[in-house]
Amino acid sequence: MSETLTPEEIEALFTRADGAFLFARWGRPIVPVVFGVQDATLATVKGAVEAVVALAGHSMAETDPELGANLMMFFFRDWQELLAVPDLDRLVPDLAPLVARLEAEGANQYRIFRFDEAGAIRAAFVFLCMDADLGAVPAETLALGQVVQTVLLWSDRAFTGRSALGQLADGRVVLRPDIGALIRAAYDPVLPAMSREPGHALRLAARLQAPS
Structure with a gap:
């Protein structure tokens, strides 16, 4: 290397x-919220966000004036669970077709970004379907990997090889x-x-x- x-x-x-x-890159302070995990994992995920944000020299905040939280991470066992999340279909248009496509592909993760008028990241949604593969990954490793892939808009194939x-x-x-x-x-x-x-x-x- x-x-x-x-x-x-x-x-x-x-x-x-x-x-x-x-x-x-993000154009505003990052405000994370995590769904579907226990308190210990929640602390691990937020710790990973804090570490990567500090590395970047960026900032976090208690609330986003537009969205409340702008980095939303969902942990679940079945893609269908997303369809039951209140108002998620308002934040993620065409949620039902997306869930159907990800299920058909056998995907275990997906990220969606939203951008402001200048093209900077203003929000990100991270979906993690905890199948056997993801379930075998230590929480610290999984959290760090996901935060790194969300702090910038990387290519869709950036880390496929390494x-x-x-x-x-x-x-x-x-x-x-x-x-x-x-x-x-x-x-x-x-x-x-x-x-x-x-x-x-x-x-x-x-x-x-x-x-x-």
């Missing part, structure tokens, strides 16, 4: 399967240092909150090289 991502590697992380480059997380010699799972450095660079206030220009990867790469 190289210690620093190349511009080409960064560009690939934000280039979608259709070939379009799209980068976006996880954003790595394992230390003692067995602990942590965020890969190169991905952590990229998240920090992405939240540089000098940079735009959204870009469709592949050249944005060069600006991010330049900040990885800058002395801390």
